[in-house]
Amino acid sequence: MDKHKELKELFNKGFTSLENRLNGGTKGELHTYRKDALKRFNELRFPTIKDEEWKYTNISPVIAKYFKPSADSAVIADAKGVDRFFINRNDFIHLVFVNGRFSDELSFGWKETEGFTVTNLKTAIKDKPEIVSGYIGKNAVIEDNIFTALSSAFIEDGTFIYVNKNTVVEKPVHIFYVTNSNEEIMNAPRNLFIAGANSQIKVIESYEALSSAAYFTNVVTEIFLEEGAVVEHIKIQDEALGAYHIARTEVSQKKASNYLSYNVDFGGSIVRNNLHTRFDESGAENNLRGLYLTSGSQLVDNHTRIDHAMPHCLSHELYKGVLNDSSRAVFNGKVMVRKDAQKTNAFQENKNLLLSEDALVNTKPQLEIFADDVKCTHGATVGQLSKDSLFYLKSRGFSHDTAMRVLIYAFASDVVHAIDIPEIRDYLEKKIAEKLATGLEN
Amino acid sequence: MLEIKNLHASIDGKDILKGINLTVKAGEVHAIMGPNGSGKSTLAQVLAGREEYEVTEGEVLFNGKNLLEMAPEDRAREGVFLAFQYPIEIPGVSNVNLLKTALNEIRKYRNEEPLDSMDFLNMIKSKMSLVDMPNDLMQRSVNEGFSGGEKKRNEIFQMAVLNPALGILDETDSGLDIDALRIVANGVTKLRSPENAFVVVTHYQRLLNYIVPDYVHVLFNGRIIKSGDKSLALELEEKGYDWVKEHITEFVGQ
Numbered sequence: 021m022d023k024h025k026e027l028k029e030l031f032n033k034g035f036t037s038l039e040n041r042l043n044g045g046t047k048g049e050l051h052t053y054r055k056d057a058l059k060r061f062n063e064l065r066f067p068t069i070k071d072e073e074w075k076y077t078n079i080s081p082v083i084a085k086y087f088k089p090s091a092d093s094a095v096i097a098d099a100k101g102v103d104r105f106f107i108n109r110n111d112f113i114h115l116v117f118v119n120g121r122f123s124d125e126l127s128f129g130w131k132e133t134e135g136f137t138v139t140n141l142k143t144a145i146k147d148k149p150e151i152v153s154g155y156i157g158k159n160a161v162i163e164d165n166i167f168t169a170l171s172s173a174f175i176e177d178g179t180f181i182y183v184n185k186n187t188v189v190e191k192p193v194h195i196f197y198v199t200n201s202n203e204e205i206m207n208a209p210r211n212l213f214i215a216g217a218n219s220q221i222k223v224i225e226s227y228e229a230l231s232s233a234a235y236f237t238n239v240v241t242e243i244f245l246e247e248g249a250v251v252e253h254i255k256i257q258d259e260a261l262g263a264y265h266i267a268r269t270e271v272s273q274k275k276a277s278n279y280l281s282y283n284v285d286f287g288g289s290i291v292r293n294n295l296h297t298r299f300d301e302s303g304a305e306n307n308l309r310g311l312y313l314t315s316g317s318q319l320v321d322n323h324t325r326i327d328h329a330m331p332h333c334l335s336h337e338l339y340k341g342v343l344n345d346s347s348r349a350v351f352n353g354k355v356m357v358r359k360d361a362q363k364t365n366a367f368q369e370n371k372n373l374l375l376s377e378d379a380l381v382n383t384k385p386q387l388e389i390f391a392d393d394v395k396c397t398h399g400a401t402v403g404q405l406s407k408d409s410l411f412y413l414k415s416r417g418f419s420h421d422t423a424m425r426v427l428i429y430a431f432a433s434d435v436v437h438a439i440d441i442p443e444i445r446d447y448l449e450k451k452i453a454e455k456l457a458t459g460l461e462n
Numbered sequence: 463m464l465e466i467k468n469l470h471a472s473i474d475g476k477d478i479l480k481g482i483n484l485t486v487k488a489g490e491v492h493a494i495m496g497p498n499g500s501g502k503s504t505l506a507q508v509l510a511g512r513e514e515y516e517v518t519e520g521e522v523l524f525n526g527k528n529l530l531e532m533a534p535e536d537r538a539r540e541g542v543f544l545a546f547q548y549p550i551e552i553p554g555v556s557n558v559n560l561l562k563t564a565l566n567e568i569r570k571y572r573n574e575e576p577l578d579s580m581d582f583l584n585m586i587k588s589k590m591s592l593v594d595m596p597n598d599l600m601q602r603s604v605n606e607g608f609s610g611g612e613k614k615r616n617e618i619f620q621m622a623v624l625n626p627a628l629g630i631l632d633e634t635d636s637g638l639d640i641d642a643l644r645i646v647a648n649g650v651t652k653l654r655s656p657e658n659a660f661v662v663v664t665h666y667q668r669l670l671n672y673i674v675p676d677y678v679h680v681l682f683n684g685r686i687i688k689s690g691d692k693s694l695a696l697e698l699e700e701k702g703y704d705w706v707k708e709h710i711t712e713f714v715g716q
Binding site: 413415417 | 539
């Protein structure tokens with residue numbers, strides 16, 4: 021396809037200007053990795069709906085655009101107004117990126133640190149190149165995913181977190197990826213979170229926009245949990261409604277570690293999240309919770325994969341969606357229980373509420389179990405609000421609209437109730453109510 | 463207050479109510495008794511406005527207004543309350559939130575200001591004691607994980623807070639042990655006043671030991687076939703519903 025070739029040429033050109041800009045940065049292991057990634061990007065083809073993994077998500081609108089790598093753009097990243105997104109200015113560590121560029125001015129609370137490093141990736145590449153190279157690309161391999169290959173070829177900045185063993189980071193780390201551009205740009209942030217043995221950290225990743233032109237976020241996040249580490253990870257995707265968002269999050273877990281994920285989607289035109297976790301050692305657990313609220317013609321696709329490679333691990337997954345108008349959602353939840361993963365507990369649930377006749381959800385639980393002594397359940401529901409519940413509330417004097425609103429909100433907000441950062445929980449609850457209110461007006 | 467005239471109702475094309483006539487005045491308690499399948503619960507649900515039932519004939523006036531033309535929420539706002547036989551669990555909506563929203567919707571309908579939080583909480587507290595409502599149930603999701611007795615108690619508690627003119631109790635006694643029954647019934651007795659009225663639907667006489675009715679009606683095959691005072695309930699208890707069935711022609715003939 022010519023379009024595909026053209027797009028590849030565009031990114032190859034972008035890569036050349038990246039190399040020019042990097043100046044001395046083209047030596048070293050990381051740049052070898054970028055070049056490998058570009059090579060792989062050139063070899064792979066863009067997926068179509070004929071590919072099983074992309075069956076319900078047609079990304080041709082993304083490919084139809086000419087997204088420039090953002091750092092290449094002449095647009096000055098204007099950070100004015102970014103502070104409106106801040107949730108707790110005083111007590112959180114803030115890292116702010118505008119159009120993929122780190123804003124030293126807006127980021128704060130991250131310098132005076134002890135036992136852990138929270139910094140932008142560019143700084144980490146300079147200061148700790150051996151650590152960065154030791155981890156990058158180890159969880160998110162470039163071989164099988166063209167978007168990962170593309171994102172990896174353009175690694176420049178992102179967030180780097182390293183928590184030493186036995187260290188508890190008290191302050192939540194809030195990372196903002198904000199787009200403010202009238203040009204069609206691609207942001208390719210790279211996140212690397214390493215939680216040492218018995219360490220604890222809470223990380224919030226927010227995607228926001230100050231502009232409304234189409235843009236493309238192509239983010240890759242790699243998370244490493246050492247033995248006994250506890251990571252709470254909240255991803256809030258509130259991109260502009262015309263934006264494309266492709267996110268890949270790869271998590272590896274050592275013995276007795278615990279990974280908690282909240283993955284909330286509000287914005288975006290076409291959104292694809294791949295969240296993959298792997299138990300590398302026994303006794304670990306994770307809890308994956310997701311919520312997608314869609315309206316208009318939004319498409320939100322969540323692909324999750326939990327790899328039970330080792331015995332005695334527990335995974336608990338709950339994804340919920342509320343779909344309005346002619347929006348669409350995809351949930352594909354793969355749970356692999358390998359031969360040696362005896363005593364696995366894996367629970368998966370996907371529940372959807374369709375508020376409009378034109379809304380559509382494709383849900384597919386996918387269990388592949390090769391061990392025999394395991395407990396695995398899954399369930400998927402797609403439906404409307406219960407008539408009994410509606411009548412019950414009306415019989416107490418609730419108007420039809422109020423009853424609907426209350427029930428839908430209760431259904432959706434359930435996903436975020438267990439977040440133990442109160443400011444974030446409150447923020448999400450409010451945001452859920454707002455998005456539902458605008459969705460219901462139609 | 464309530465005038466039911468020749469009420470016929472059906473569900474899925476099946477006739478359930480076949481001509482109910484009943485007049486309830488302020489200050490009165492009416493018990494509706496009858497065997498399973500006689501139409502007791504249908505009557506309660508039709509009065510509350512359950513959409514699945516189709517009214518095919520007759521009329522119902524509530525304080526002179528046509529009740530059957532009102533949406534369920536407007537019936538509630540006009541002062542009709544149904545205590546459900548099977549209260550619905552609503553995960554994610556707290557009891558206190560349900561009551562506050564309900565009360566304010568009702569007040570709005572009556573052109574009254576919303577209650578301020580302090581007044582609301584004080585009122586809630588005073589009503590909680592009425593049915594020995596444990597404090598922690600207030601913050602919990604509506605009926606979720608409640609025992610059978612807690613659910614029924616919660617219905618009466620909601621009724622106490624919303625303070626309806628007409629309370630309809632749909633088999634509130636079924637499934638209750640004697641202690642729970644006593645709590646529920648005492649709650650209702652305390653709510654009785656010359657301004658309100660109750661229709662108590664029940665299968666058994668025992669509830670009527672605690673909520674003493676002014677009238678007892680026997681519902682059978684969609685019609686009220688016999689009415690009397692509280693002694694009728696005792697007679698029914700003693701002789702059983704078979705006695706009613708055997709004498710049906712006699713009763714209807716009266």
